[in-house]
Amino acid sequence: MEIIIPVGPSDKLDWVKQSVTSALSQKVNRVIIYDNSERKDIEEYFLSLRSEITYVKDKRMKKVNMAKLRNKMLELTSEKYVIFLDSDVVLPSNFSKKIEEKLLEGVAFTWMHYAYSSEEIEKPITKGEHNPNLGCAGINSEYIKTIGGFDEKYERDEDVWLYAKLKKLGYRVEPTNGRCLHLNKVHARTNFKSSVKEARRNLWRSKYDLMLLFDGLTDITFLTGYTYYGSYYILAIFSAFFPLISTLYIPLIGYGIYYYGGFKKYLLNLIPGLALAISFPYGLFYNLKLRKMS
Numbered sequence: 001m002e003i004i005i006p007v008g009p010s011d012k013l014d015w016v017k018q019s020v021t022s023a024l025s026q027k028v029n030r031v032i033i034y035d036n037s038e039r040k041d042i043e044e045y046f047l048s049l050r051s052e053i054t055y056v057k058d059k060r061m062k063k064v065n066m067a068k069l070r071n072k073m074l075e076l077t078s079e080k081y082v083i084f085l086d087s088d089v090v091l092p093s094n095f096s097k098k099i100e101e102k103l104l105e106g107v108a109f110t111w112m113h114y115a116y117s118s119e120e121i122e123k124p125i126t127k128g129e130h131n132p133n134l135g136c137a138g139i140n141s142e143y144i145k146t147i148g149g150f151d152e153k154y155e156r157d158e159d160v161w162l163y164a165k166l167k168k169l170g171y172r173v174e175p176t177n178g179r180c181l182h183l184n185k186v187h188a189r190t191n192f193k194s195s196v197k198e199a200r201r202n203l204w205r206s207k208y209d210l211m212l213l214f215d216g217l218t219d220i221t222f223l224t225g226y227t228y229y230g231s232y233y234i235l236a237i238f239s240a241f242f243p244l245i246s247t248l249y250i251p252l253i254g255y256g257i258y259y260y261g262g263f264k265k266y267l268l269n270l271i272p273g274l275a276l277a278i279s280f281p282y283g284l285f286y287n288l289k290l291r292k293m294s
Helices: 013-024 040-047 066-076 095-104 141-146 158-168 192-214 220-241 243-260 263-278 280-293
Strands: 002-007 030-035 054-057 081-085 107-111 113-115 136-140 179-182
Touching: 002 013, 002 066, 013 030, 013 040, 013 081, 030 040, 030 066, 040 054, 066 081, 066 141, 066 158, 081 095, 095 107, 095 136, 107 141, 107 158, 136 141, 158 192, 192 220, 192 263, 192 280, 220 243, 220 263, 243 263, 263 280
Parallel strands: 002 030, 002 081, 030 054, 113 179
Antiparallel strands: 081 136, 107 136
C-alpha cells in the first residue's frame, strides 16, 4: 500500500508537516509527495526528507482542477491499494491498516469522515452523515484505472463523482470506521465566518451536482439538501399569498435543530444550505449551456 499527498501553493507549511509526519508513521511501502506549490519553503522541507519519501515536483496549475490533479497522482502510483491524503489532514496512527482492511474486502473506494479535534477521532458516524471525500480515502487503483480515471470536467467535485460513478457501475463504495483529523476547520462551520465562507463555495457547487444529474449519476442522498433548504424559499413565496402557510416553518426549523443537535449548529449550517439551494438555477443553466455547446 502507498500513500500519496498533493501539496499546493496556498498550503500551510505547519499543516503539511503534520500531514506528512502522520503518513510516515503508517505501515505502508511508500509515501509519495506530489508538489505543485512552486514554493521554496515547502520544497526545502521535502528535500530534508528525501530518504523517507518519493518526492515529485511539478508546475503549478494555472487553474485548479482537482480531478486532473488526481489523475496525475494516479499515474505516480504503482500499487493496487492507494491512500489519498490531503496536506491539511492527519491520518491517526495505524489507521492506514483500517483502510487497507476495507479495501481487502473488495471495496473500490472507501473514506474516513473528518474530525475537527482529537476528541472526535473515535466518534462514530452519525445518522445521515454521508460525505465521501478524497482527502482521507483509500482506492483500488486498478478499478479506478479501469473506468478511465477521473472525469476532469468535475474540476472541484471529483470525490462525489467517483462515489456516484463507481456505485452506478456496481462497485462497492463505503466509509471506513474512524475519522481523520482535518486541520483546516473552515468546513466544520464552527463560527459565522466559516459558515459564510462555506456559503460562498456553495454558490457554485450546484453546477457539479446538476452535472451528475445530467450524466445520470445522481444519488438521492446528495439531493436532500436542495429539497430541505429549497423549501425555505418555497414557503416564503407561498406565505406572501397565504400567510397561514408560514406556520409550516415551525416543523421545518424544528427538524433542522433536531438534525444538527442544537440551534447554533443549525444556524451555522442554514447559511451555506440556503446558498446551495438558491444556486440551483445557476447550476441548471450552466449545464444546459454546456450540453448545447457540446
